[in-house]
Amino acid sequence: MKKYIYLDLDGTITESAVAILSSAEYALKKLGIEDDDPEKKRAFIGPPLTVGFGELYGLSGEALEQAIRYYREYYVGGGYKNAPLYDGIEETLLSLKSKGCILMMVTSKPKYIAEMVAAHHRMERYLSAVIGPVEEKTKAGKEDLIEEAAKETIRILGDDSLTVSDIYRDAVMIGDRRYDIEAAKNLGLLAIGALYGYGTREELELAGADYIAETPADIEAWI
Numbered sequence: 001m002k003k004y005i006y007l008d009l010d011g012t013i014t015e016s017a018v019a020i021l022s023s024a025e026y027a028l029k030k031l032g033i034e035d036d037d038p039e040k041k042r043a044f045i046g047p048p049l050t051v052g053f054g055e056l057y058g059l060s061g062e063a064l065e066q067a068i069r070y071y072r073e074y075y076v077g078g079g080y081k082n083a084p085l086y087d088g089i090e091e092t093l094l095s096l097k098s099k100g101c102i103l104m105m106v107t108s109k110p111k112y113i114a115e116m117v118a119a120h121h122r123m124e125r126y127l128s129a130v131i132g133p134v135e136e137k138t139k140a141g142k143e144d145l146i147e148e149a150a151k152e153t154i155r156i157l158g159d160d161s162l163t164v165s166d167i168y169r170d171a172v173m174i175g176d177r178r179y180d181i182e183a184a185k186n187l188g189l190l191a192i193g194a195l196y197g198y199g200t201r202e203e204l205e206l207a208g209a210d211y212i213a214e215t216p217a218d219i220e221a222w223i
Helices: 017-030 038-044 049-057 061-076 089-098 111-120 143-157 164-169 178-187 201-207 216-222
Strands: 004-007 102-106 129-131 171-175 190-194 211-213
Touching: 004 089, 004 143, 017 038, 017 049, 017 061, 038 049, 049 061, 061 111, 089 102, 089 216, 102 143, 111 129, 129 143, 143 164, 143 171, 143 178, 164 171, 171 178, 178 190, 178 201, 190 201, 190 216, 201 211, 211 216
Parallel strands: 004 102, 004 171, 102 129, 171 190, 190 211
Antiparallel strands: none
């Protein structure tokens, strides 16, 4: 059984499509951009906003920065509340904690926003830490955030003899998009794909997921 459980937020803990897409649509409309492409909108969920607005909508420079400001204006203003917990995820995480696992959220969302979502759902009941970037990430990879989570795990354990590599051997990363899975595999962690989220089975398998969880309950079974 893995001891250290790292979980993505959007599409893994929370069903956040409405919150994300409504915030993105608000930002695009403020910039005068209309787009009804459902596939493009689906791809927006997962990577950092710099990647979503930059690669999907071709924004850069001041336009990109303004899009992110508009997005945050809507999201922080209350949009984040339109992201309920997935059915069964809370029970699964509470059960894992009761068995002695250390659980952390590892998300590309800026830390202060991730903490806002965590507080809204009272996630302190099962999460030991919320790991997220201080500033907006410019790349989709999560390796740096997983490394930060491993270091925080060592701090919580209070054992300076442990290394990040030691933690990786007993850790698992759970996420619904390839960015989560690829980062975990690049670092040597077990990776579980959350198929109930926004990625497809093909995407998760191609990224190298060791297991596929069709429901939140499957996470505990695999761990």
